[in-house]
Structure formats: structure tokens, C-alpha cells
Amino acid sequence: MASDAITVPVGQIKARPWVDELHQWLTTVDHKRLGILYIVSSLLFLGFGGVEALVIRIQLMHSHNNFVSPEVFNRMFTMHGTTMIFFVAMPILFGFANYLVPLMIGARDMAFPRLNAFSFWLSFLGGLLLYFSFLGGSGLYGAGSAPDVGWWSYAPLGARAFSPGHSSDYWTLALLVSGFGSIGTAINIIATILCLRCPGMKINRMPLLVWMNLVMAGMVLLAITPLSAAQIMLLIDRYLGGHFFDTQAGGSAVLWMHFFWIFGHPEVYVLIIPCFAFMSEIIPVFSRKPIFGYPVMVAATVCIAFVSMSVWAHHMFTIGMNSYANSFFTLTTMAVGVPTGIKIFNWIGTMWGGRIQFKTPMLFSIAFLFQFLIAGLTGIMMAASPFDWQLSLSYFVVAHFHYVIVGGILFALFAAFYYWYPKMTGRMLSERLGKWHFWLFLIGFHLTFDVMHVPGVLGMPRRIYTYEPGRGWDTLNLIISIGAFIQALAILVFVANLVISYFQGARAGNDPWDAWTLEWSTSSPPPAYNFATVPTVASRRPLWDRKHPEDPDSRYE
Amino acid sequence: MSMLKMKSSMLRFSLRTILLLFWSAMAVWASEPKGSSPHGTNIFAPASTPAKSIADLSIFVLVITGIIFVVVFALLIYSVVKFRGRAKDAGREPAQVYGSAQIEMAWTIIPILIVVVLFLATARVIHAIQDAAEPAGAVEVTVIGHQYWWEFRYPRLGVVTANELHIPVSDASHPTPTFLQLLSADTDHSFWVPELAGKTDLIPNHPNRMWMDPQRTGVFLGQCAQYCGTQHAKMLLRVSVDGPAEFAAWVRAQQKTSVEEAGAIAGRRVFEHNACMNCHAVGGTPADGRFGPDLTHLMSRATIAAGAAENTHDNLRLWIQNPSAIKPGSLMPAMKLSDADLDAVVGYMETLN
Numbered sequence: 064m065a066s067d068a069i070t071v072p073v074g075q076i077k078a079r080p081w082v083d084e085l086h087q088w089l090t091t092v093d094h095k096r097l098g099i100l101y102i103v104s105s106l107l108f109l110g111f112g113g114v115e116a117l118v119i120r121i122q123l124m125h126s127h128n129n130f131v132s133p134e135v136f137n138r139m140f141t142m143h144g145t146t147m148i149f150f151v152a153m154p155i156l157f158g159f160a161n162y163l164v165p166l167m168i169g170a171r172d173m174a175f176p177r178l179n180a181f182s183f184w185l186s187f188l189g190g191l192l193l194y195f196s197f198l199g200g201s202g203l204y205g206a207g208s209a210p211d212v213g214w215w216s217y218a219p220l221g222a223r224a225f226s227p228g229h230s231s232d233y234w235t236l237a238l239l240v241s242g243f244g245s246i247g248t249a250i251n252i253i254a255t256i257l258c259l260r261c262p263g264m265k266i267n268r269m270p271l272l273v274w275m276n277l278v279m280a281g282m283v284l285l286a287i288t289p290l291s292a293a294q295i296m297l298l299i300d301r302y303l304g305g306h307f308f309d310t311q312a313g314g315s316a317v318l319w320m321h322f323f324w325i326f327g328h329p330e331v332y333v334l335i336i337p338c339f340a341f342m343s344e345i346i347p348v349f350s351r352k353p354i355f356g357y358p359v360m361v362a363a364t365v366c367i368a369f370v371s372m373s374v375w376a377h378h379m380f381t382i383g384m385n386s387y388a389n390s391f392f393t394l395t396t397m398a399v400g401v402p403t404g405i406k407i408f409n410w411i412g413t414m415w416g417g418r419i420q421f422k423t424p425m426l427f428s429i430a431f432l433f434q435f436l437i438a439g440l441t442g443i444m445m446a447a448s449p450f451d452w453q454l455s456l457s458y459f460v461v462a463h464f465h466y467v468i469v470g471g472i473l474f475a476l477f478a479a480f481y482y483w484y485p486k487m488t489g490r491m492l493s494e495r496l497g498k499w500h501f502w503l504f505l506i507g508f509h510l511t512f513d514v515m516h517v518p519g520v521l522g523m524p525r526r527i528y529t530y531e532p533g534r535g536w537d538t539l540n541l542i543i544s545i546g547a548f549i550q551a552l553a554i555l556v557f558v559a560n561l562v563i564s565y566f567q568g569a570r571a572g573n574d575p576w577d578a579w580t581l582e583w584s585t586s587s588p589p590p591a592y593n594f595a596t597v598p599t600v601a602s603r604r605p606l607w608d609r610k611h612p613e614d615p616d617s618r619y620e
Numbered sequence: 621m622s623m624l625k626m627k628s629s630m631l632r633f634s635l636r637t638i639l640l641l642f643w644s645a646m647a648v649w650a651s652e653p654k655g656s657s658p659h660g661t662n663i664f665a666p667a668s669t670p671a672k673s674i675a676d677l678s679i680f681v682l683v684i685t686g687i688i689f690v691v692v693f694a695l696l697i698y699s700v701v702k703f704r705g706r707a708k709d710a711g712r713e714p715a716q717v718y719g720s721a722q723i724e725m726a727w728t729i730i731p732i733l734i735v736v737v738l739f740l741a742t743a744r745v746i747h748a749i750q751d752a753a754e755p756a757g758a759v760e761v762t763v764i765g766h767q768y769w770w771e772f773r774y775p776r777l778g779v780v781t782a783n784e785l786h787i788p789v790s791d792a793s794h795p796t797p798t799f800l801q802l803l804s805a806d807t808d809h810s811f812w813v814p815e816l817a818g819k820t821d822l823i824p825n826h827p828n829r830m831w832m833d834p835q836r837t838g839v840f841l842g843q844c845a846q847y848c849g850t851q852h853a854k855m856l857l858r859v860s861v862d863g864p865a866e867f868a869a870w871v872r873a874q875q876k877t878s879v880e881e882a883g884a885i886a887g888r889r890v891f892e893h894n895a896c897m898n899c900h901a902v903g904g905t906p907a908d909g910r911f912g913p914d915l916t917h918l919m920s921r922a923t924i925a926a927g928a929a930e931n932t933h934d935n936l937r938l939w940i941q942n943p944s945a946i947k948p949g950s951l952m953p954a955m956k957l958s959d960a961d962l963d964a965v966v967g968y969m970e971t972l973n
Contacts, residue, residue: 132948133948133949134948134949217846217847219806220807315825317826352717353716353718355717355719355720356718356719356724357718381810381820381821383821383823390742390747393743400731400735404731405724405728407692409719412719414703415699416714418705418712419704419705420705436692440688440689443681444678446742447677447678447738447742449673449742450677450681450742452819452820453663453814453819454663456812522661522814522841523661524810524844526853527843527852531856531927
């Protein structure tokens, strides 16, 4: 990153021609650099997805608005959803996993560094393919377009009869290609955790972040494969005369729904479990206590993974399943709330009796707990399938999953950024800008997504480019849109903080938070080989043991 | 509101009281624009048994989740405030507590019990709504979703209409529920009239069923809830709940085929010599296209273009000449008629009642 244009303290970083530097980044197999590549590329796509969200919100500010045409609006929400799930949330979490897992288990790299690089570039290529559709969507037919079939691309809307041209092919290929990348990364994470732990790090001494990423990677293997299979079947339908989902030739629209949601629901947990992982590292450090109930947290995570594999059809309560199926998926969906609740209680148990330090990462973590609690409770409401017959496909469900993804996942990610940025760059993020970022984003978030539940209850369906006046939806939508712009402003503060602190932030040192896991024992940023000597651990908090030799954790485990 | 009441009389806590309070509050809220204007789309203003039992269950779930929220939120706030780091503690670590089997057990078992209660309450409602038998006197309607309009067929009554469903009111003394069979001609759609019932999807090759027994007359609004393509937003839906006599009269009127009117012959010729009749049917004439809405009784409908515009002379004219002006992306082509032909065909449309 250092170029001649930037003044760098003499002797700190060797000045290299920027071409060399670029070459190094493009050909790297270092897990830390790949992690940062994942994160930076995700932030780029976050910008794209954010702009799409703003277009949606401008269009919906009042009834019968003509800011964009229905065609453009439909592309915007399709691209927004696809981008945010596949090219922001998943890769950014993979980025953190890539960066942190080897450091936390005392390893020098991932198990398969080349596979790691291959997986990243596949994921990134997927994102480029998706966005190339703006230029090449209709290929030789003329004007470009982008997929407009929704991020589920429900059959038969995605069939050639209803989606001619190539825009939805770009969607299919983007998901297929990045899906292979995700599978590669998942295999790599599992192999790394199982094989490369440093001496003494038994499986029951791994930091919870490592445990949870292990579970996440296992879920990726189970969830992405049916999605990839479905995409291949869709391609066969579209180009080789297959009839899997082609209802006009006797295919089944419901089959696609099952394939999509057997991926789609575990995907939610693929995204949220790494965020549980961040919480399980950050909350203890800023409460100055070990995580409450470590074995229970592990058990709850594994339990969530298993149960969440059997809840997918709660996305399909309105498709006319029989009463037994609806009851079954109601039960499993409510049941997944139990281990999730246990986690929330354990985090509160961790804070209980602690000495909480309200640094920016902890502020985001507390907001996460609050919002994730609400998201879970609205989830319980929709698990009651008759209630869902009203709420599903309405703005209530849009509010619910944004509560999970923004209020939960994004807040947890911000916490992770503020917490690990010093390790990745050697510089602290500004606390002052961090607090601005936090409060602005919190206000914008609640203005948008608290209010968004209401039009759903008042009968406003999702994915409509405009709505009729006189339904009582106008004022609510205006407030929602204003909140979106406040969030956008907060994101700008965040990006400014990332950039300014990179050059001017206070030096972090090895261990700025007085933390307990292995990544804080090496320099910031860590050298390419991570640890000069491979560490040996005797407990779940190796750095606690080192700092408190009179009262080490190993005595109690 | 119901939460406040609940706090003050925790001992006499009764779900019935809460429901009663809630319904009276909702009734006040829902009763603002009354008169002839249509009912709203509020899921908490139900006018039919399925919607009512869903709303009752919803209140129950809201109360339980509300209590959970208050308890957990209080714990969270308490621990954040009570255990905040203070300057005097600087440099000292708090007691390192690793967990407690008893506490873990408690906060595992209590949620399991809550889940059991919620599940049983829910399963009852699922069964009551989904497994309800169709009584002998029920009205049957086949609903067919099209991009972007609704086709309604009454197989027992020989009536075909579009976008505005007419069903009889169903009072306790004379229950006449309506059972809908849901089909799709193209992509997925979803039938959602929030005050009458929860939504059910219309999926090609996958017939579905739903029912409702509205207890109030009037027009109930709804719209397609499952994304179905470019004009998903303007696939609006009106359900007119009629009194028994009114409904019978409506059925009789709909059963008649169109009556030739002398002034409309020129318009009819335009209609039948252009592409109109490829897609639209007019009963009693050679026009029997089924791709677009049946026009036999067009003038009996309050709206055109699936509710996107009121059924007025000017709107009809604009719609036939340039549908994109009202509903961009609709599958009706712009007919590009001469002014004379346009006036004639609009004149013909206005005789179809």
C-alpha cells in the first residue's frame, strides 16, 4: 500500500515501486493479505449495494413516485439483495475468518494457501460477473440491463419464457462461481482448524471465534452445494432444454423454492454465526471477564447449526404446504430460538459482574445484543405460521431480516472492524469518529428499520416499485427513507475513519485492548510468518495466563 | 397500550382482557375513514374468521414475545449500567467467573417451555384454518393469477370476471363462506387481502386453496404479494363483500351475455378487426380471447388495469391507446388506433355492462 507519494517514516517500510506492491497483492497466498482483500472488495460491493438501496428508498419516499421506472426498480432490489448477501456479507466474514483463524490457533497460514487465493479470486470474479450484467445483460440484443427476478429468482420467473436475454444468466453464473469459491474457503477453514492448531490448543481450548467459524464452514459445505446444484439445473433448463423448474413443460416451481431455501436459511446462520464469534471475543475483553459458559456456547452453536438445517420451509409458509408440514416447520423454527436465546443470556452473563469499558467495539456489541434480541423475537412471530401468512412477503419481513443483517451482522462487523483494525494495520481507529459513526448509524438504523415493520402490518407488500396513496403508507415510507440517508452518512464517517486512521491513527502496539487470545501476542500488523516461535498454550486464554502467572486459567479447566 | 394495562393488574392478567382492549383500540383506529370508502389493509382489523383467528394468535404471540423482550432488555440494561467500568477500578480485574450449570439449565428449560406453549397455540390455529371442511352452501371461485391481473371464475355459477372479486357476506345465522381455488397461468403470485385472510400463493402446476367468510359488507383492498414481474406493484385486488340479495343480483347480471346496442356496432367492428379479440372475451360475440381480462361486463367494474386506474371514459381511452401511461410494463400492447376508431371502441366498451 505504501507508495512514493506517501511519506513513510524512514526505515519503517521499504519503499517499493507501486507495480511491485500491486503484483504482491495480486499474487499473494498469505492468509492475512487475502483476508484484507476479501474485506476491501466487500466494502467496494457494500458501496454498490448501498447506492442501490438508496435508489430504492428515494423511489419509495412517496406514493406514485416516478424517480425510476419499474424495470430499474426491480433490478435495484434484485442487485441489492444479491450483492449484500453474496458479495458483501459472506466474503467480508470469510475475510475476517481468513485473517483471524490462523492467528488465533497459533498457525502460520491456512492449510491450503493456494486454494485460499483461488477461492478469493473466484468469489471476486463472481461479483464482477454480476455487475458486468449492467453492460452485457442483454448481450447482442442491444441495451444492457441487470437481473430483475429478485434475489431468489423464483421459478418460473427465472425461466427463459419470462426472463429472456442474459441478465439472469449473469446472476446464475455469479452465484455458481462465487459458490465454488465459498466451498473452497470452507474446506480450507475446516482443514486449518482441524490440523494446524499449535501445541496445547486442544479442541476444547480453541477460542470461540475459531469454534464458530468451524461450524460456519461446515454449514457452508451443506448449504452452498444445493444452491450450486440448483443453478446448474437452471442453466440446463435455460440452455439444454431441461424441465426441472419449467412449469410450462411440467416442471416444478416448488422444487426450486426447496432448493433455494435449503440453501437460504442455513445461509442466514452462515452469516450470523461468525458474528456470534465476534461477540464472543469482544464482549469478554471489554467486560474484563472470560466468556460465560464456554462449553454451553459451543453446544448452542452446534445445536443451531443442526436445527437450522431443518427450518428452511418457514420461508414457504404461504405456498400451500399442508397443515402437518406447516406445523413441523413452525416447531423447528421456534426451537432454533432456544440455543440462540442461550447465547444472548451467556453474553449478558459475561457482562454481569464485569467492568464494562465502553470503547467503540463494545458500543456496537451492546447495540448488536439489543437489536438481535428484537430480530429474534420478530422471528418467533413469523415462525407462528398463521401470523406469517399475514407478515410474509410484506414490509414486516423486510424489516425483520434487515434487523438481522444490518442490526445484527453489520453492527457485529463494525465491532470487529474497530476491534481488529489495530491488529491489521498497526493503527488505532479514531474513537471520536467511531462514536460519531456509532450514534449516527444507530439513529439511522432505528429510524429506518423500526418504522419499516409498520407498513407491513398495514398490508404493504415488498418488491413493489410504487404504491397507492391513501393506504397510510406514505409518511412511514418517508421516515424510512430519511433513516436510510442517515445510515449512508454514518457509512461515510466509517470509511473516512478507515482511511484517516490508516495514515494518522495512534500506534496500536501488539495488544491495545489488553486481550487474551494469541493474535495479540504478535506484532501489529503481524509478520508474514505470524509467530517467530510457534506458541504453546495451556488454557482458553493463553495471554491471561501470561499476564497473570499467579492465577492462570489453566488451573480451572 | 395493552402492555400498560397488563402491568397494573398483573394478578388478574387475562388474555381475554388484553384481546378485548386491543380490539377496541384497533376498532377506533380502523374506523377513521368510514362510509363508502373501501376498508383498509390492516392485519389487525380482521373482518373474516381466518383473519380473525390469525389476529388473535398474533396478539398472543406479541404478548409473549413482549414479555420476553421486557425481561431480557431489562437484564441487558441493568448489566450495562450496573457493571460499567469505573475510574476507581482502573487496573484491577473483576472476579473471573466461567459459568454456572444451574443458571444455564434454567435459561435452557424456560425457553423450551415457552416454545412448547407457542407451538401448541399455533398448531391449533393452523389446523383450524387449513383443515376446515367446505360446507355445502359455500361459494366456489377459481382464482387464476396472470401477469399482472386476476381472473375469477365461478364454475357453479357460470360467471367469469376479473380483478374485482364479488363474494357474499357470511353472517352467523346464514354462513356462506367462499372457498378459493388458486391457480396461475404464468409465474407465481400471491392472493392477499389482509382483512379477510392470510395470503396464499398462486403457483403454476401447484393448485392451492384458501377460504374466507367476511362478516361485514363493503370493498376490501389487497394486492399481489409474490413478486411476479415488472408490474407486480400494480396487480391490485378488490374484494366486494355483498349482502345476500345484492350478491344474487350481481350473479344474475354477470350471467347475461352482452346485449347488442345499435350505437356500438362501429366500435364492435374495430374491436373484432383488431388484435383486441385475440386476448379479450366478450360473452355472446366471437371474441373469446383468454390472455387478458374478460370484458363482457367491463362497466360493472370500478377500476381498470387491475386497479391501476378508475374506470372512467378518459382512463379507458388512455389505456387502450397507450397502456404504458397507466401501467408501464403491462402486457397489453399500445393499439395505435386512429382517433375515430379509438372513440368507437371506447364507446363499445361503455356498452358492456
